[in-house]
Amino acid sequence: MPVPRYKREIPQRYRLEASKCKSCGKVLFPPRLVCPKCGSREFEGVRLSDGGKIVTFTVIRVAPEQFADQTPYVVAVVELGDGVRITAQVVDCRPEEVEIGKPVRLVFRKIQEEGKTGILCYGYKCVLSSLG
Amino acid sequence: MVGIVGYGSYLPRYRIKAEEIAHQWGMDPETIKRGLLLKEKTVPAPDEDTVTIAVEASRNALKRAGIDPGEIGAVYVGSESHPYAVKPSGTIVAEALGITPEVHIADYEFACKAGTEAMWVGYSIVKAGEVKYALSVGADTSQGAPGDALEYSASAGGSAFIFGGEGVVAEVVETYSYTTDTPDFWRREGAFYPRHGGRFTGEPAYFKHILGAGRGIMQKAGLKPADFAYAVFHMPNGKFPLTVGKRLGFLREQLDPGWIVPLMGNTYSGSSPTGLSATFDVSKPGELILLVSFGSGAGSDAFVFRMTERINEVREKAVKVKELLEYSPIYLNYGLYAKFRGKIIMNS
Amino acid sequence: MRDVAIIGCGMTKFGELWDKSIRDIFVEASLKAIADAGVDHIDSMWVGNMTAGLFVGQEHIGALMADYLGVAPIPTVRVESACASGGMALRAGFIEVASGMSDIVLVGGVEKMWDGADVTYALSTASDQEYEVYHGVTFPGLYAMIARAHMHRYGTTREQLAQVAVKNHKNGALNPNAQFQREIKVEAVLNSTMVADPLTLLDCSPVTDGAAAAILCPLAAAKRYADVPVRILASAAATDSLALHQRGDITSLRAVKVSAENAFKQANLGPERIDLAEVHDCFTIAEICVIEELGFVEKGKGGEFTEKGYTALDGKIPINPSGGLKAKGHPVGATGVAQVVEVVEQLRGQAGKRQVKGAKVGLTQNMGGSGASSVVHILGVV
Numbered sequence: 001m002p003v004p005r006y007k008r009e010i011p012q013r014y015r016l017e018a019s020k021c022k023s024c025g026k027v028l029f030p031p032r033l034v035c036p037k038c039g040s041r042e043f044e045g046v047r048l049s050d051g052g053k054i055v056t057f058t059v060i061r062v063a064p065e066q067f068a069d070q071t072p073y074v075v076a077v078v079e080l081g082d083g084v085r086i087t088a089q090v091v092d093c094r095p096e097e098v099e100i101g102k103p104v105r106l107v108f109r110k111i112q113e114e115g116k117t118g119i120l121c122y123g124y125k126c127v128l129s130s131l132g
Numbered sequence: 133m134v135g136i137v138g139y140g141s142y143l144p145r146y147r148i149k150a151e152e153i154a155h156q157w158g159m160d161p162e163t164i165k166r167g168l169l170l171k172e173k174t175v176p177a178p179d180e181d182t183v184t185i186a187v188e189a190s191r192n193a194l195k196r197a198g199i200d201p202g203e204i205g206a207v208y209v210g211s212e213s214h215p216y217a218v219k220p221s222g223t224i225v226a227e228a229l230g231i232t233p234e235v236h237i238a239d240y241e242f243a244c245k246a247g248t249e250a251m252w253v254g255y256s257i258v259k260a261g262e263v264k265y266a267l268s269v270g271a272d273t274s275q276g277a278p279g280d281a282l283e284y285s286a287s288a289g290g291s292a293f294i295f296g297g298e299g300v301v302a303e304v305v306e307t308y309s310y311t312t313d314t315p316d317f318w319r320r321e322g323a324f325y326p327r328h329g330g331r332f333t334g335e336p337a338y339f340k341h342i343l344g345a346g347r348g349i350m351q352k353a354g355l356k357p358a359d360f361a362y363a364v365f366h367m368p369n370g371k372f373p374l375t376v377g378k379r380l381g382f383l384r385e386q387l388d389p390g391w392i393v394p395l396m397g398n399t400y401s402g403s404s405p406t407g408l409s410a411t412f413d414v415s416k417p418g419e420l421i422l423l424v425s426f427g428s429g430a431g432s433d434a435f436v437f438r439m440t441e442r443i444n445e446v447r448e449k450a451v452k453v454k455e456l457l458e459y460s461p462i463y464l465n466y467g468l469y470a471k472f473r474g475k476i477i478m479n480s
Numbered sequence: 481m482r483d484v485a486i487i488g489c490g491m492t493k494f495g496e497l498w499d500k501s502i503r504d505i506f507v508e509a510s511l512k513a514i515a516d517a518g519v520d521h522i523d524s525m526w527v528g529n530m531t532a533g534l535f536v537g538q539e540h541i542g543a544l545m546a547d548y549l550g551v552a553p554i555p556t557v558r559v560e561s562a563c564a565s566g567g568m569a570l571r572a573g574f575i576e577v578a579s580g581m582s583d584i585v586l587v588g589g590v591e592k593m594w595d596g597a598d599v600t601y602a603l604s605t606a607s608d609q610e611y612e613v614y615h616g617v618t619f620p621g622l623y624a625m626i627a628r629a630h631m632h633r634y635g636t637t638r639e640q641l642a643q644v645a646v647k648n649h650k651n652g653a654l655n656p657n658a659q660f661q662r663e664i665k666v667e668a669v670l671n672s673t674m675v676a677d678p679l680t681l682l683d684c685s686p687v688t689d690g691a692a693a694a695i696l697c698p699l700a701a702a703k704r705y706a707d708v709p710v711r712i713l714a715s716a717a718a719t720d721s722l723a724l725h726q727r728g729d730i731t732s733l734r735a736v737k738v739s740a741e742n743a744f745k746q747a748n749l750g751p752e753r754i755d756l757a758e759v760h761d762c763f764t765i766a767e768i769c770v771i772e773e774l775g776f777v778e779k780g781k782g783g784e785f786t787e788k789g790y791t792a793l794d795g796k797i798p799i800n801p802s803g804g805l806k807a808k809g810h811p812v813g814a815t816g817v818a819q820v821v822e823v824v825e826q827l828r829g830q831a832g833k834r835q836v837k838g839a840k841v842g843l844t845q846n847m848g849g850s851g852a853s854s855v856v857h858i859l860g861v862v
């Protein structure tokens with residue numbers, strides 16, 4: 001993960017910073033310059049909620065080299081409270097515990113490492129909701 | 133009044149039992165469990181490190197503090213397992229919490245007392261009026277060498293404390309530190325596992341410094357063991373804190389709420405801070421709590437806290453340590469544990 | 481706009497071509513197409529290729545191929561739209577001939593995937609790098625999430641998914657250019673290694689080396705070169721959000737639907753007029769979703785439709801008579817052109833044992849990413 005690219009996405013990866021269209025109210029994550037719904041270019045900053053539910057998911061068993069030592073791992077499309085959908089891993093669970101519709105909570109985790117000597121890349125993952 | 137305005141903890145969901153480790157090395161599990169008073173320990177998931185633990189613990193502290201993270205003027209993270217040798221953990225933690233850029237950040241390292249160091253400095257600069265709030269975290273994903281006695285204890289977890297002058301939950305009544313140069317445990321730059329001096333880590337190190345700091349702070353504050361509702365001592369295993377508590381004159385029930393090591397293991401910089409967090413979870417307004425940490429090298433930081441009425445308002449706002457300890461653990465076998473902890477040589 | 485015809489085509493055998501380089505296979509397919517058309521020159525060339533940069537460390541594919549085919553200095557550009565690169569290259573060639581800019585245009589597609597690269601990673605770059613790939617998503621994973629949503633919503637079963645693979649392997653067994661020329665059973669699909677739940681290895685198209693090419697010219701001139709010129713009745717493409725999670729309905733492929741609707745409008749006919757279709761079955765679930773979006777079957781019924789045999793070679797609407805991506809192979813940038821090669825052979829009546837009898841109109845549908853781009857062509861014999 002090249003450092004400039006990593007650094008640029010930090011507001012989204014660490015803090016779920018999104019933008020809300022001032023014209024139609026659509027929440028965009030990541031923020032964009034043009035609203036895909038109404039074409040407006042005026043936005044205000046918002047934070048996504050850290051709770052949601054699983055829309056669909058899979059268990060990745062064959063992964064790119066970067067993720068090979070994590071297999072098997074669960075990846076899901078998650079719909080957050082504000083209607084925004086994201087793709088994220090679901091961790092700290094047995095794959096058989098994961099179901100469509102189950103509530104999840106976002107946590108801060110290491111996502112990947114740039115080899116043994118490169119930067120560590122963090123961001124959001126999900127855990128099944130249970131404890132505050 | 134300056135003190136803690138919010139506190140929070142985090143422990144991983146994965147565990148390994150002492151039996152599982154003992155069997156791996158042909159040891160008798162009952163001897164280990166009886167000798168060290170350890171049943172199991174937390175294990176960080178492969179995607180957890182000091183930074184992610186510090187962030188989760190801090191988010192819980194923020195829930196209890198109910199303050200705007202932007203008002204925090206200092207972030208101090210104490211750990212002996214910072215994920216980078218060079219590059220601060222604190223910047224990542226502060227960025228994730230939305231505290232940057234007007235903030236003073238530093239990482240601390242002093243074996244198992246790096247967490248209380250961060251607390252010491254956080255408290256001091258709030259008291260000095262330099263910042264409104266300071267966030268101090270003790271967190272670790274400590275490693276014990278395979279087959280070493282430390283493997284039964286070295287675990288992962290952490291706690292975070294926000295110091296401030298308004299909305300105090302636990303007032304800092306007194307502080308005291310007791311430190312000498314004592315090489316009882318160390319890890320050289322570039323080494324993967326720490327080494328230690330065996331029984332030398334006991335009397336000349338752990339006991340000498342905790343007794344020194346415990347006696348010192350009580351004398352300085354004019355308090356005796358009976359004045360305290362609870363006391364928390366660093367927990368490298370189950371036995372040491374009970375012994376040192378007894379030698380200082382504390383009763384077993386004063387230690388119980390914070391004596392979480394049999395299920396948690398030794399979370400190093402997060403050890404006594406998480407014991408403190410667990411003790412806050414059960415404390416009542418007006419009660420006095422003694423905290424004495426220990427860090428190899430060696431030294432102890434001591435604090436006396438007095439709980440305020442506000443503890444009753446904030447206690448339920450975030451997850452409690454007992455809930456973290458008891459929530460549906462996932463037990464690992466030694467093979468998975470070795471994989472999770474990076475103890476298997478892989479092709480790069 | 482001029483009407484455009486395909487007057488020749490060719491392809492390499494698909495598979496693990498260890499002894500051949502990306503240049504070798506492109507030139508081989510192109511020479512076959514040139515010979516098939518009987519042209520003595522070409523005016524321009526379009527090269528569909530997804531990511532030679534990642535697979536073999538080679539960009540600037542257009543000029544390289546023109547050089548090695550011996551047609552330099554003609555203008556040549558590599559066209560990229562992930563796995564839809566081949567179909568999009570054909571569309572570029574079609575537009576060039578239709579516009580009157582050039583008369584004889586070669587459209588090629590090529591991918592060399594067995595050269596030691598991290599294939600799973602290279603393919604994953606067709607999804608959202610920052611918000612999907614960053615989190616460890618793979619292509620089997622994305623389609624697995626579509627499959628699970630489809631199963632959850634419409635009751636599609638793993639057996640129905642497996643039927644797609646069984647049917648395409650059956651067709652592939654009749655195709656001498658296919659990577660897999662053997663039949664498989666449903667149990668084999670269900671019991672093969674799980675790649676991304678619920679998709680197993682045999683739900684996935686393989687990693688393939690291969691190239692395909694077609695020669696285009698104005699319809700008015702086509703009779704000079706071909707006994708049976710195949711007319712391009714429609715060429716339509718559409719896009720959708722790159723990230724799967726950005727789409728309103730995970731089980732719908734909007735780009736496929738829109739590109740198909742526009743193609744049917746251009747050709748002035750409907751799905752009932754299609755005699756056979758080569759569609760993008762990169763995974764078994766993809767074929768089910770695509771035949772629904774193309775209008776061959778109602779939304780949600782694709783699994784059942786397949787299970788009943790309606791998409792078999794002798795069914796209501798034969799889908800992937802070539803064996804599809806599943807059995808013929810999926811050299812990603814070549815796939816869109818290879819689909820056209822199959823339809824041209826079928827419409828000429830040259831498809832051998834897998835010939836769809838009396839085929840007059842055929843459709844190709846080629847897709848990029850998890851459905852972010854789709855291109856549909858309708859071909860017919862004049």
